[in-house]
Amino acid sequence: DMWGPGLTRSPEQQKIVEALAPDEADTILVKWRYSAFHRSPLEQMLKETGRNQLIITGVYAHIGCMTTATDAFMRDIKPFMVADALADFSRDEHLMSLKYVAGRSGRVVMTQELLPTPVPASKDALRSVILPLLDESEEPMDDE
Template identity: 35%
Template sequence: MAPKPSTDRIALIVVDMQNGFCRDEGSTAKLGQLLDFDITQCKAAIEPCAKLVKAARAAGVPVIFTRLQWRPDYRDGGVLTDELLPGLVEGRCCAAGSWDAELIEEMAPEDGDFIIDKNRYSAFYGTPLASILSSLDIRNLVVCGVTTNICVETTVRDASQRDFRTFIMRDATGEIAPERHEWALTTMDTRFGWVIDSSEVLSAWGRQGAADAA
């Protein structure tokens, strides 16, 4: 039987909800005009992600934002920016300190939230995420954000290999190609976690938030 999300030893990880991926003026949308893809699904993930963040805070669930970014000279990008996707450099995608790299305003961090900066797809690779989760005694994760089959899926795979029970939000994730979104959800649901609607999490966290306020 599949586990159900609760507020017990759980954290919300919001992956890369940045201007560069979620705004029409961002680098991904501009690159998409040349390569025939768009960020419609990424933008659609904004509202459900924002609802999850609000509910998590109300229920006392830790909120962890991740940001994919590189040095302005991209010397920390390695094979990814040098060879696989040099267009990231040409488009100035998520250069540290730029508007492109900033979290969108709907995801503005509050006191008590965590921000993880990374220069690889996984939120675990080369970051303090694992030690933060250990310090918080977290064993369960709710993951939302963009893009579904790149940074979301890579993070979920890593979480699974670290024995975190991981819930992936079907309606609060987004991809620049709808078919890749579906492939990623199927893969994650089959081997690395449980793909569910955010309404299940909101219901569980809403009950806890109401109990805390009583």
């Protein structure tokens, strides 16, 4: 198997750092393949909430993140790859993924373009910063 055994169902291998752990207001989306759209309700969730943009962060920029960005573009969803919020196996692979997306399917941005400095300390504060960028009202978001 070229990918190795991967994560097991063992809780110690699945634990999320406390600061990043989802809470009751967060939506959890299980990703099954390279594209976050494959076998998931992501596209439907975006449509139901009137969204046509997707901010992409994560690990393995040249695999899942790049594939998700390209798939989003193919679905008429505008992908934004956050260059300094992506990780990869090597600098070359990281840069290749950014160049590919920028030239073919989306926009590459930096965190500072999306968030002010310093970064908000709470999710509510973060939402108050992001909502105006999405042309949304200041009314509470329905996170379901």
